[in-house]
Amino acid sequence: MTMDLTFLGTGSAYPAPHRGASALVLRTEGECWLFDCGEGTQTQIMKSQLRAGRITKVFISHLHGDHLFGLPGLLCTVSLNTNPSLSESLPCVDIYGPRGLRHFLRVTLGLTGSQLLFPYAVHELEPTPDQSPPEGQLSLEMTAEHGPLHPQERPGRTISLDASTDCYHLLEDKRFVVKAFRLYHRIPSFGFSIQEHDRPGRLNTALLRELGLKPGPLYGRLKAGESVTLESGRMVSSSEVLEAAIPGRKVCILGDCSSVTGEGPLRMCNKADILVHEATLGDEHHEKAVEHGHSTPKMAAAVARACCARRLVLYHFSQRYKPCALRKEGDEDDITELRIQAEDALQGSGIEVTLAEDFLTLPIPLKRSQ
Amino acid sequence: MTMDLTFLGTGSAYPAPHRGASALVLRTEGECWLFDCGEGTQTQIMKSQLRAGRITKVFISHLHGDHLFGLPGLLCTVSLNTNPSLSESLPCVDIYGPRGLRHFLRVTLGLTGSQLLFPYAVHELEPTPDQSPPEGQLSLEMTAEHGPLHPQERPGRTISLDASTDCYHLLEDKRFVVKAFRLYHRIPSFGFSIQEHDRPGRLNTALLRELGLKPGPLYGRLKAGESVTLESGRMVSSSEVLEAAIPGRKVCILGDCSSVTGEGPLRMCNKADILVHEATLGDEHHEKAVEHGHSTPKMAAAVARACCARRLVLYHFSQRYKPCALRKEGDEDDITELRIQAEDALQGSGIEVTLAEDFLTLPIPLKRSQ
Numbered sequence: 128m129t130m131d132l133t134f135l136g137t138g139s140a141y142p143a144p145h146r147g148a149s150a151l152v153l154r155t156e157g158e159c160w161l162f163d164c165g166e167g168t169q170t171q172i173m174k175s176q177l178r179a180g181r182i183t184k185v186f187i188s189h190l191h192g193d194h195l196f197g198l199p200g201l202l203c204t205v206s207l208n209t210n211p212s213l214s215e216s217l218p219c220v221d222i223y224g225p226r227g228l229r230h231f232l233r234v235t236l237g238l239t240g241s242q243l244l245f246p247y248a249v250h251e252l253e254p255t256p257d258q259s260p261p262e263g264q265l266s267l268e269m270t271a272e273h274g275p276l277h278p279q280e281r282p283g284r285t286i287s288l289d290a291s292t293d294c295y296h297l298l299e300d301k302r303f304v305v306k307a308f309r310l311y312h313r314i315p316s317f318g319f320s321i322q323e324h325d326r327p328g329r330l331n332t333a334l335l336r337e338l339g340l341k342p343g344p345l346y347g348r349l350k351a352g353e354s355v356t357l358e359s360g361r362m363v364s365s366s367e368v369l370e371a372a373i374p375g376r377k378v379c380i381l382g383d384c385s386s387v388t389g390e391g392p393l394r395m396c397n398k399a400d401i402l403v404h405e406a407t408l409g410d411e412h413h414e415k416a417v418e419h420g421h422s423t424p425k426m427a428a429a430v431a432r433a434c435c436a437r438r439l440v441l442y443h444f445s446q447r448y449k450p451c452a453l454r455k456e457g458d459e460d461d462i463t464e465l466r467i468q469a470e471d472a473l474q475g476s477g478i479e480v481t482l483a484e485d486f487l488t489l490p491i492p493l494k495r496s497q
Numbered sequence: 498m499t500m501d502l503t504f505l506g507t508g509s510a511y512p513a514p515h516r517g518a519s520a521l522v523l524r525t526e527g528e529c530w531l532f533d534c535g536e537g538t539q540t541q542i543m544k545s546q547l548r549a550g551r552i553t554k555v556f557i558s559h560l561h562g563d564h565l566f567g568l569p570g571l572l573c574t575v576s577l578n579t580n581p582s583l584s585e586s587l588p589c590v591d592i593y594g595p596r597g598l599r600h601f602l603r604v605t606l607g608l609t610g611s612q613l614l615f616p617y618a619v620h621e622l623e624p625t626p627d628q629s630p631p632e633g634q635l636s637l638e639m640t641a642e643h644g645p646l647h648p649q650e651r652p653g654r655t656i657s658l659d660a661s662t663d664c665y666h667l668l669e670d671k672r673f674v675v676k677a678f679r680l681y682h683r684i685p686s687f688g689f690s691i692q693e694h695d696r697p698g699r700l701n702t703a704l705l706r707e708l709g710l711k712p713g714p715l716y717g718r719l720k721a722g723e724s725v726t727l728e729s730g731r732m733v734s735s736s737e738v739l740e741a742a743i744p745g746r747k748v749c750i751l752g753d754c755s756s757v758t759g760e761g762p763l764r765m766c767n768k769a770d771i772l773v774h775e776a777t778l779g780d781e782h783h784e785k786a787v788e789h790g791h792s793t794p795k796m797a798a799a800v801a802r803a804c805c806a807r808r809l810v811l812y813h814f815s816q817r818y819k820p821c822a823l824r825k826e827g828d829e830d831d832i833t834e835l836r837i838q839a840e841d842a843l844q845g846s847g848i849e850v851t852l853a854e855d856f857l858t859l860p861i862p863l864k865r866s867q
Binding site for chain 1: 510511512513514518536537539540543544560561562563565566567569570573574577597598600601604605607608609610611633635638639640644683684
């Protein structure tokens, strides 16, 4: 199964012509999962090879505008470009994010008279008080949903922290388990862990031939983990003829943060193939970064090292950092410095560092048997 | 006083890479008034010569997302780029638009924890039932404002239709009178008339010299409309020595519509120097245009002719029409056809037709004495 990650916006605070506001897409066999949706995301999608109509799930890390203001418009445009004759059969778009998101969408879509051709549901994550300073927490009054559901809205779940694992169980399908974990920011922020299921190893066909088994339905049953009995009466168990399982890939995407909250983040991100972490400002601006709830490359590197990630991808750069290709001689704020800072902090770890740019697509190759 | 109009987005329905969502700016001596604010407007401003920090007033024609979804982000970005030390002295940004706009901003800014460094006020226009079909009207329940004002929100006015003039009185300052009028669309929509005050004509200096009056404070009093008494005892009235008044310029900007509602629109737009009217689809799609509450060039031309406008500017084009410069051989949907259709309908009227494009700036020159 092919899998890749495309960055649509790698800037912080607001969308700029040279760097969009936060949004990235995890694509697997044509299905797209969108992580954050800053203003202008729909236009960034139009400029990319992705198709907005393929978005089946949306994950919002936190409610700051530069991660959210593009969502109502994106939903409207997807609907406008949908064939009305298909509307009866369109699946529900599942949207995950902090408490308050349901009210946000109901009001923005409702007041603008936006009808959608597909249903949607908002599944809200209940933050805990240790994710932000008190002034960053939304009162229950502010997030209370007044009035009826939007006509295309389906009831969503309210998901609380599972204290035993220190994470939020968002979903499990036949390919992935998705969990969220807590981050510390000016307002409650979350990270997401997308863990692919392990796949059975390859059949040892040489051994199977030796046992007199020819390719056919029995191969499938062995591959699926069953045992089969040969004509000779000998029982062959799956484990005898299957090579080691191919471990599933793991992608972890963290929202804005100056630190993690609880044990969940490091546990959920353990051995991530790709850890996407913000680095809003360079290490020399450490104090300012933390004051605004943000990280520097060194801080991101520390998280990557603590969870033994394989690759650290930095994004969410202050708009002061221009993309390399647009940097002119004499310009201050060299973005490549951010990579060097993270690499310095990761010396000897073997963890690779990548700077994301708008429209960078990272393939996530299948792993080999262990 | 210099005055110009810059189109930031001329597309309908959604922002596309080649045509932004609705937004235009009327600029007078550095002050900017923004009309509509579709998603991506702040990025379009960054690409233009305009400065978002100069926006002192915002006018929203109707609550569809392609005219509104950029507003919360624009306000946040202006605030981010404001010097905090100035925040005490910043003037209030006045925002005018249909009922529901206040709730929209309070919820979008509130749930995203968006603090602004400047105050803002939303002045709501009360629509009438004949501006849209019943299903396009927002219930009082949907627009009811729950909870307290946003910390930077100042109480705004609620403006009802003045039945005697069939218009809404928005504001009058020493340069302009701004009124709104009703349009018919799928949801209530408004147009805006910006009428500059007439200026006194030039002083007839030859005559003044003849009367023995030398340049000095008396010139100023005559120019201001006063009468003065000469040493000889002769009284000179302002009207004797002033040439004819220079009529103020008039710019009228109409939101989405398939027709006007009431008498106000033609009255307010009478002899407009510039009439900005939507033309979403070509005349050959008349039925579809009207079904969606929109106009064709012929319909826009009929309004321009009825109100004796001097120049008709078409905008809000379906995204099927690419800008001329991007049109390839063999492409259907030629945007220049829209201009031709309007020109055909205006034959003999002397009304000039202009197709707006993103980043087109139209100077509005001072008039001469009549």
